[in-house]
Amino acid sequence: MASRSDVIRMLVELTRLTTLEEGSPQAFKVRAYENAIAGIEAHPGELSGLTKAELTQIKGVGSSTAEKILELERTGTVAKLEMLRSEYPPPFVEMTKIPGLGPKTLKMLRAEIGIEDVAGLKAAAETQRLRDLPGMGEKSEEKILRAIDRLGLGGKDRRTPLVEVMGLATALATRLAELEAVDRAVPCGSLRRFSETVGDLDIVVSTTDPALVSAEVLGWAEVAEVIGAGATKTSFLTREGLQVDIRTVRPDQLGSALLYFTGSKTHNIALRQRALDRDWLLSEYGLFEGETVVASQAEEEIYEALGLGYIPPPLREGGGEIEAAWRGDLPRLATREDIRGDLHFHSDRSGDGRSTLEDMVEAAIASGYDYVAITDHGEDLAINGSSREEMIAHRDRIRQLDDRYSEITLLFGCELNIGPEGGLDYDPTFRLEFDYCVASIHSHFDLDRAAQTARILTALGDPAVNAIGHLSGRYVGRRPGVELDIPVVLEALALTGVALEINGALDRLDATSEVAREAMTAGVDFVIDTDSHHIRDLVRMDYGVAYAQRGWVTAERVVNTRPIDVLRSWAARRR
Numbered sequence: 001m002a003s004r005s006d007v008i009r010m011l012v013e014l015t016r017l018t019t020l021e022e023g024s025p026q027a028f029k030v031r032a033y034e035n036a037i038a039g040i041e042a043h044p045g046e047l048s049g050l051t052k053a054e055l056t057q058i059k060g061v062g063s064s065t066a067e068k069i070l071e072l073e074r075t076g077t078v079a080k081l082e083m084l085r086s087e088y089p090p091p092f093v094e095m096t097k098i099p100g101l102g103p104k105t106l107k108m109l110r111a112e113i114g115i116e117d118v119a120g121l122k123a124a125a126e127t128q129r130l131r132d133l134p135g136m137g138e139k140s141e142e143k144i145l146r147a148i149d150r151l152g153l154g155g156k157d158r159r160t161p162l163v164e165v166m167g168l169a170t171a172l173a174t175r176l177a178e179l180e181a182v183d184r185a186v187p188c189g190s191l192r193r194f195s196e197t198v199g200d201l202d203i204v205v206s207t208t209d210p211a212l213v214s215a216e217v218l219g220w221a222e223v224a225e226v227i228g229a230g231a232t233k234t235s236f237l238t239r240e241g242l243q244v245d246i247r248t249v250r251p252d253q254l255g256s257a258l259l260y261f262t263g264s265k266t267h268n269i270a271l272r273q274r275a276l277d278r279d280w281l282l283s284e285y286g287l288f289e290g291e292t293v294v295a296s297q298a299e300e301e302i303y304e305a306l307g308l309g310y311i312p313p314p315l316r317e318g319g320g321e322i323e324a325a326w327r328g329d330l331p332r333l334a335t336r337e338d339i340r341g342d343l344h345f346h347s348d349r350s351g352d353g354r355s356t357l358e359d360m361v362e363a364a365i366a367s368g369y370d371y372v373a374i375t376d377h378g379e380d381l382a383i384n385g386s387s388r389e390e391m392i393a394h395r396d397r398i399r400q401l402d403d404r405y406s407e408i409t410l411l412f413g414c415e416l417n418i419g420p421e422g423g424l425d426y427d428p429t430f431r432l433e434f435d436y437c438v439a440s441i442h443s444h445f446d447l448d449r450a451a452q453t454a455r456i457l458t459a460l461g462d463p464a465v466n467a468i469g470h471l472s473g474r475y476v477g478r479r480p481g482v483e484l485d486i487p488v489v490l491e492a493l494a495l496t497g498v499a500l501e502i503n504g505a506l507d508r509l510d511a512t513s514e515v516a517r518e519a520m521t522a523g524v525d526f527v528i529d530t531d532s533h534h535i536r537d538l539v540r541m542d543y544g545v546a547y548a549q550r551g552w553v554t555a556e557r558v559v560n561t562r563p564i565d566v567l568r569s570w571a572a573r574r575r
Contacts, residue, residue: 004040004047005171006221007069010078011037014068016093017084020103035060038354041536048073076221090240091117097478098147099445105135118153150480159197160242161477163506166191168222168238169201176246179216181209183251188261192313194546196476196509200243202261210248217246253285255298260284266318274306274322314550319517333549334528336542338561341371344415344438344469344501344529349376349394351384354534361401363535365408371564373413373436374398378425380417381442388430395433409564411435411571415469420444420451422458424465431464436571438501438529440469441482449483456489460496463574467499467527470510478507486515490522497574499527499559502551504544505537516551526558
């Protein structure tokens, strides 16, 4: 039976591979798959058991896509997808992560000099075999080599962006948790610590029937190669080469297993040393004093037995968290329950927005928000922006909806585009008409460190700017962030009182957790946002909060944990 998540993963892969096949992300077939994904994600019911006629009633799902969904349901695979996988194997697809290498260029490199993977591309650039090809040159070779290095694509220890793993991890954990003999199934490792990349995927399953779990795993369509299947561990590779390890433990051992397999290695070594200092032993099966179990069922019990307060998974990186827990001064981290609103929120007024203003507002209400700033793109962002006149009309619609929905406050906002020299959309007087503005870079990523820093500082000087959005402009595993003089930027943020955004989109997670921790020390305020463009994106707030925790961000320093009257005063103070 194909679940909704199975269908969406199939369509996402079809989108990626069809982009290569068609040579453009704007091709009709590519857009058709994207529309189908949007429609299915918004569809309230399950897909399994629906007829072709019923599937095509879902917005965005055409006849051809419906047939592929039924084929997946019937056979567990899709012939068209298998053909594309054969033509474009994972090592070839990986090269699409390198900025500037579009599908046409990649197919040209394959045809002209037989490049099939990142290693071959790197070797060709290093030996200057690219510069004489159509559309290439010496600078192209330099950019490719630099991107391979900055994205970490050239090393032996390859890591996969969290955005590419989260859906698979959630789907598999959900599938296993539905088994009658399973108590819980929890993705662990780097994913649970909310690192932006993972080396492999560990899922801990508490169960009374490990054999049933192993059989269920090995029957999953995502399994490309079985590495091993033992009494307590089943391992396999996905088609993309990601290793997945399923660990089974008894229900009474879940806490110790979660602790052990969440890591990090440094954190675990320190915990084991604290246990040894007491002549105890800590393993994945429990905390032991001789043969006696001191604690094993819950992580909290183990930390308490070791004289520590509970340490949330995002902090477990060996960065002083154990010492802080021992002293009793772990920070009161921001939580999802603290968040009162979203201050980076798009509608279809933005060219890249996919949901109507009304739908976005209703989704915000359903998420329990007290307020939301509608921050559609300014006029300087090509294709996606709005003119002054369009923004005025948009403001009137926002005001009307604010009157209609008494349970939420709507702020008229804008995502201003930071130009190469720090310029912003519209004129200074008009910018002050907005209730709230987030300013972000969307272009000119190749400027040097000094120029990138200067453009941010210039934007910070504008009194309309309340926050800097996705500071580095990175896409994890796909586009390196711009290089900035971080201490200078953080000092300027602290001096101006402009907030630093932690963007919850899994492919952004920007500013980074390292920068966030520096910003905490520098006295900078934060805003945790979703940058939503569709109602399905609101889940990003959970991601943003988890990533903010990784940066030791406290609730009191997050501006969107504050009541609306306090937020309004804060936003208006520079105006």
